[in-house]
Amino acid sequence: MDRTPKNLLLTYILCLPLGLLGAHRFYLGHRALGVVYLILTVAGLASAPWGIGFVFGGVVLLLCLLDLVRLPGLVRRANGGLN
Template structure:
């Protein structure tokens, strides 16, 4: 179900989220865009570790599969 007042799909762009994760995902920028500020900050703090890179890879897979949610819990889909 897309559109309307009870939309279960995020208004955030799937393509923008994908590109941000692909190019600057290790810094968590895609999470800031999606409204996940807290985890975005954590990713910035961990960006010098391998943890952030693995986290970004998992996020990238979730975004590609349209299973990534925004800060409101709505799916960011194509």
């Protein structure tokens, strides 16, 4: 496991343009959640021609918006601090 201290600014920089791909979650060491974000985004893009892509896209977008609020705590926890 990577014990390098995580930077809040870098986490925000990753979340804003690449959040739908789970980049910020991978950076924080949450690989499983990063994969979930990635799968939801790919599923949304793949199912867009049938009109159901907005469901997957909406879920991952909501998760990213929630993460924007939760990032300070997630970074503290990743750095070994308490909630």
